[in-house]
Amino acid sequence: MTAAAEMIITNAKVLTMDEARPRAEAVAFGGGRILAVGSRAEVEALAAPGVRVVDAGGRTLLPGFVESHLHLVLGGNELSQLQLGGVSGFDELARLFRAYAAKNPGLPLLMAQGAAYEILGRPVTRQDLDRVIADRPIAMMAPDHHTVWANTAALQAAGLLHGAAMPAGHVVVMGADGTATGELLEFEAFSPVLALTGDLHLQMGIATGGEPSPWPDAAQRAKDKEKVAAGLAHCAMHGITSMVNMDGNRYTCVLLKEMEAEGRLTARVKVPFHFKPHMELSELDRASAMAAEFTGEWVTSGFVKMFMDGVVDSRTAYMLHDYPGTTERGAPLFEHARFKEICQEISRRDLQIAVHAIGDGAVRQTIDGYEAAGRPDLRHRIEHIELIDRADVPRLGALGITASVQPPHPPGAMDFPMSTMEHVFHPHRWKDAYLTRTLAEHGAPLAFASDWPVTDVSVMRGIQAALTRVPYDGCQDERVDLMAVLRAYTAGGAWAAHLEGLTGMLKPGLAADLVLIDGDIEAIPPQNLGQTGITLTIAGGRVTHDAENLVGPSG
Template sequence: MPPADLILTHARVLTMDPDHPRAEAVAVGGGRILAVGDAAQIATLAGPQTSLIDAGGRSLLPGFFESHVHVGLGGADLTHLHIGHLHGAKDVAAAFRDFAAANPDAPLLMAQEAHYDILDHPTTRHDLDAMIADRPIAMMSPDLHTVWANTAALQAAGLLHGAVMPHGHEVVMGADGLATGELREFEAFGPLIAFAGEGRINLGIATGEEPDPAPDPAQRAADTALLLRGMAHCAAEGITSLVNMDGNRYTLELLAQMRDNGQLPLRVKVPFHFKPHMALDALQRASDMAADFDDDWISSGFVKMFMDGVIDSGTAFLLRGDPDQPGPLFAPERFNQIATQIDRRGLQIAVHAIGDGAVRTVIDGYAAARDANGPRDSRHRIEHIELIEADDVARLGDLGITASLQPPHVPGAMDFPSEPTLSRIGAARWPDAYLCRSLAEAGAPVAFSSDWPVADVSVLRGIAAALTRQPYAGARDERLTLMQVLRAYTAGGAWAAHRDHVTGCLRPGLAADLVLLGGDIEAVAPAAIPDLGVALTICGGRIIHDAGMLGQTA
């Protein structure tokens, strides 16, 4: 065996490899893991040019696998105003005015993390006009499914007098025949995002289509910068791989250019987004993306869909919802047909499903695909599963459906307030809400993520949220153990994304993707885990983040 390029030693190594779960040191060479073992054994692999890092008893894990993120949108989000910590019109207005003064040339002043009750009443354009009337301003809800805009913004985006929208997307209109300012779902506020200059990076989630006309070099450079900014932010949190849950061929082409130029810091998987307006033959685009992008750094191979919206805006599909609630975005019979065709192509499926009605529709579709095509290693996924009927819990395990869950989304666990979500669900349904342990015990593979920028991308904060969440009245404790949570953020995520042959655990031959924490994660209270911080992030053997915590080498 050749000498190692890098050795990390005197660490508390949690490999996520069930055959060798713990070690003291890891040797890296050629971008791969050469060996994992005790410090003395690994020391024999050092050569004159080997870099030695003394971990000083800190936890060393596989690089975190972010299973559901929107990295381009997150890169844009980092440039926006953040108001999640504010409440009331006075404080929000002051923040907007300060942001406006600091950004005199911004076409749109966008605020993020505007909770649905941030103004204590339903927000209208008039509320925002009272804050700033002479410039376009808007607020995005934390779940990214609703935007509230002032009159100037609605005029600039061509939405003041309404617009025809696909099913499930709505420019809410007032009695005066003008838009109220509330824009529900991605295509409704897409024109506003395009006006802000972020439309191309938003296409993957809004329409699933490609930029038209083709972006010029300056536009490609601007979009590349947003992706790189987002990935750098993820790297600082210990993330080495991510599933970008929106995208198109354009996104993959930008990533491939970064890879070819030596700029790509992380491993990225990108879907084809199948929208309700598309015909079945559009799935050939998904197959082509899967064939054209499939290496250790960039891959596709799956189709993303939305089955409903979100609970707080009333766009989630519930089995016992109001008679006038929105139905599923795909009729069950059509979804069965689509899922069967995707599965027949050998592609994976990932569907956003929040309400119990949406979740059941997706489960039924996956079962129909399996009945038609036979069982295979599909690893189809359901994203979020915020509410699920008790009878459907066991079906995930029986069908091998991955539960792609977000610990930071649980109301009251991290940044999301308990209200209005819990009241909208109703106390009688709290035992069916935000299940983790129940799904895992039923045999469903579990992968954890943040859905950034919906929630903070910090994995350490997500781990703490998963371990410290409290049960709702009448509901069981849905917490997993520390090791189960860590697996869901590493090996579980890699497996769920069909990337376990590349990364996800520390085993010789796999990619040298590692995260060194600022301390021993097993020795601190769960609430203190975020305080550990990330000391080093290593992807493909390259240090892509160094917090300067290490005082000495071995």
Template sequence: MDPANPRAEALALGAGRIIAVGTAGDVLARRGAATKVVDAKGRMLLPGFFESHLHIGLGGAELDDLQLTHVEGMEGLREAFLGFAAASPDRALLMAQGAHYGFLREGEPARLQLDQIIADRPIAMTSHDHHTVWANTRALELAGILNGLETPPGHEVVMGEDGLATGELLEFEAFGPVVALGGLQRMNLGIATGGEPEGEVSQAERDADKACFERGLQHCARHGITSMVTMDGNRYTLECLAELRDEGRLLARVKVPFHFKPHMGHADLDRAEEMSRSFNDEWLSSGFVKMFMDGVMDSGTAYMLQPYPTFGHTSVPLFPPAVFNPLASEIDRRGLQIAVHAIGDGAVRTVIDGYETARVQNGKRDARHRIEHIELIDPEDAPRLAALGITASLQPSHPPGAMDFGLEPTLTNIGAARWKDAYRHRSLADLGVHIAYASDWPVTDVSVMRSLQAVLTRKAYSADCADERLSLEQSLFAYTAGGAWAAHADHICGRLMPGLAADLVLLNADLEAVEADQIGSVDVALTICGGRVTYAAPGEAI
């Protein structure tokens, strides 16, 4: 990923840094008596992957949940839950992940349908996009929300005609009480409320949370990831990660946001600045503010410029322009980066307008403000991304049909007339927009190889849709140097260049010699972060 030296035969590492990159002869001439030599045997060596958008603690916690990605139909759901319940007699909450929006029958409360599977224990399932949870009656009772819950705009405990919750819970503050039944209340705070744990957290509780982070880090190391931006967090997250670092258990470089929620005021940004001052090294950093501008397409909570053809409404922005524009200007004035979840074209435009306002108010600087997802964008807004230097943080695993997400109900909710404006990757890159790739794990599989296959094999939705596939080279750049640049970490990692961190991933094949539809099966052989082996495949000689 070094334009001055795009390909090499060998490199030398020392003291956690890259010392030399060049021919095998030049590099091997540097070895000493104690130097370890790894023969890659013609396989591909790359900078360690930079995962630009995931949820490391929640992902680690969910590894033990019931996984529904490949489960189909109510009977399949029943069998999966009953088997999980039998194998998990002591779990306080039987939580499933990866549910699709077509599992349950329309017109019948979700809780009653789930009661038909298990009624005497609390069960719940999270949608694949993590913006909706469906829970049975027992879970709603134990969470104290069967009779409803007052929530901020955009979050909703859906109520039935009988005055009781239907079991459908929209967005994080609505389903937070159910998630807490499983012991994840502290882990969920960063994304649900942006707050910190109340009261004193015992060391046993902290250790349990640290174990979730560590499981997530280990899982990511297996996939060649050496740096990441976790998109939920608070000071508690950074403190847990700092303890892991001090104990030698931090396996990647992690950037953690201050999560700004609609109920907050500008004075709360003091907390963001304090986090940035306290954590600002090559391994743990903050320096940015994360927000949600809208929800998701499948639940009709993504904010659109025109009404959905299915729901008949546009939804609403969580931060209207009168609130977001001065907020973006204030965050930018404080020298912090901004990252905003925006999926609908209305949300995307609102964020672009806010970033433009910040530039007018404060002047141009190397802000690298980001928009996360950009699933739908108005054609008039696309050129504005490049003009304003906005990073498009995109997920190649998210377009319906590309990987694990089905085509429906997303395509119907967007409407055929707008498919050409959806999931625009190549056309944004062609406009000069900076692209950073990520998975949004645990929303989708964190596997970089599977995402690369999704990029290269994605099909257009109709004849009037452009080919939105990036090349292998472009995609690898977006997963390495592109991600590092987007996170203001390009002076640390993202390229194989002397002086940068010894963050590497060795694949068990040469991707340029692998058919596009087989790339997902390529395994990581070796992951090295800061010169330390964080993952080695079984039998790999190191």
């Protein structure tokens, strides 16, 4: 029996993302599913006693946003930490850190987020941070989450002051005096500092591919769920109803399933198994087990995440050519032939693969692995693709590889400074950096995201960045049009996550995942989109954000 309508949103400019019926005026839903999409007259005819009718006032109604690459638990955890985005200069850094320290006298580590690589105009040292605060451990994370700088107290407490053995690609940078400089490159190097907070178990998946041991008890899980809830609420404010969480493990899934049972899960979350370079192929049994255990509409797994390289700012991204002014190229985290073997085994298990690949060397090696796997039906995807060799551009479309790219990431497009381009990319290669339109024109499906908390999770700011990005000097325009941008944040993201049978479009039978924009998105000047609010977010028929109390409490 068809569910009865519970709510009708009418007088809207509905962009359905359904090619069979791209536009409409009203949507009705009930029982967590969309029941009707059509004209006002067609849909309002379903109104009956008890049905809530919401007048959208001509605003744009879209499918709920699919955030294709974020870090939900890390982002939720960081909301309470010191935020240094946009901060520069020692005096301002010291003022903010000292104020944060005064407000948090009991914290074992004073942790800051969003510290620009050029925050002091030169490499940051532990001595710089000792001048900020010397008598308590303090540390700050770069926006890309691949570098941490720590003061002497933090390095001592973490056992890193005199260096430590690290896996390839992870570095405790050492000074001429035989002690650590304070700069820590990649996760294994800075995890001992993060462990001082007592919540490193939340990052076990991305750090080691492992699970917390001992397993957190009910009291610890309750604390952890508060952090997840903070992240979910933050995402709901931005219209997000589905997300591909690019870190996690079985523990993450268990937390989310408990929240679902408690009625606290306000978005659909897909969680990976992390495969690390040191692992044997037999570890993939755990990935298969996660895929089999978590199969509902709200918490799923079914994909394997890997890192092929690091990031450009620390020159740990793997390049085919030397970085400007150096003989460095970075290095791949997996050996070429072994990576092919891993991709074949993951594909044999019918699991999807998502690989972080930033440098053109890493991108090529990832494509080679997917080509060896020969499974375009699994929709393997590459995350970031900040630089790609022109010879590899057509290979994505030809092999059915999704370009999972982030409109806020290109320097100059949103919050990241243009100086990054000058430091790490040769000017003649700028035309091969942060491609979007070129990849799409060569047949690569697009999925858009923020990589929160690396950048602001705001989808509206991301849409603005995608539409207003200025071409680099002498380079082609890499923007796609508004409808392509919206598709990459909705139906494209859902398809890339194998969720197209559930969400991503407004069409009868699919989940009632909707977002109402505070305005007509086609009439708002692109440069103003980032200031445009989200009026209403609905996930599975349940109101998760209601900025104007249009609906009131629900579900």
